[in-house]
Amino acid sequence: EAGVAQSPRYKIIEKRQSVAFWCNPISGHATLYWYQQILGQGPKLLIQFQNNGVVDDSQLPKDRFSAERLKGVDSTLKIQPAKLEDSAVYLCASSPTTRTYEQYFGPGTRLTVT
Amino acid sequence: GEDVEQSLFLSVREGDSSVINCTYTDSSSTYLYWYKQEPGAGLQLLTYIFSNMDMKQDQRLTVLLNKKDKHLSLRIADTQTGDSAIYFCAERREYGNKLVFGAGTILRVKS
Numbered sequence: 432e433a434g435v436a437q438s439p440r441y442k443i444i445e446k447r448q449s450v451a452f453w454c455n456p457i458s459g460h461a462t463l464y465w466y467q468q469i470l471g472q473g474p475k476l477l478i479q480f481q482n483n484g485v486v487d488d489s490q491l492p493k494d495r496f497s498a499e500r501l502k503g504v505d506s507t508l509k510i511q512p513a514k515l516e517d518s519a520v521y522l523c524a525s526s527p528t529t530r531t532y533e534q535y536f537g538p539g540t541r542l543t544v545t
Numbered sequence: 546g547e548d549v550e551q552s553l554f555l556s557v558r559e560g561d562s563s564v565i566n567c568t569y570t571d572s573s574s575t576y577l578y579w580y581k582q583e584p585g586a587g588l589q590l591l592t593y594i595f596s597n598m599d600m601k602q603d604q605r606l607t608v609l610l611n612k613k614d615k616h617l618s619l620r621i622a623d624t625q626t627g628d629s630a631i632y633f634c635a636e637r638r639e640y641g642n643k644l645v646f647g648a649g650t651i652l653r654v655k656s
Contacts, residue, residue: 473635474644486642533593536587
């Protein structure tokens with residue numbers, strides 16, 4: 432089966448600009464996650480969706496980050512306006528409905544804010 | 546503390562065994578994981594262990610879990626150059642499916 436798809440793979444923007452990332456989870460996976468991985472650190476959960484509802488967004492900086500999963504499949508993560516400290520890899524992951532303890536990751540989007 | 550802790554770096558010779566250690570934080574965590582990350586790639590789920598087990602073997606991989614000490618280890622037998630990567634330990638906190646990751650251990654395999 433196809434894995435988690437993400438685009439773009441790389442993005443360079445200037446601070447205060449906006450950016451959006453797209454994720455398409457593995458087919459049939461109801462749970463979708465966005466993680467932020469800063470260089471030299473492990474991934475940190477930003478937001479978790481179950482179908483199109485938010486389960487956990489406690490670590491999402493809501494003044495500048497937003498995410499949606501309108502039809503319970505694809506998801507977008509947006510940053511507006513971006514700060515230098517947002518430079519990181521943004522990883523999307525999904526879990527199968529019957530085995531929610533497994534998370535499968537996409538290749539990530541590497542964001543550089545200058 | 547709040548962090549999952551791992552040693553930063555491990556270097557082994559090809560053919561030797563590698564052991565990567567991790568200390569996690571939440572005694573109620575239900576699953577413990579090992580992920581592998583190669584340069585420029587996402588995280589690959591290598592293996593995981595349920596908290597009521599103390600050992601799991603999967604081909605060259607052996608996971609040991611010591612719940613009393615909250616210690617997890619990954620042993621890779623007959624380590625190959627293709628095993629060179631960053632290995633992340635993660636725990637699944639009791640609430641929801643949230644995974645909390647360590648900072649990763651860089652494994653370098655010398656031929």
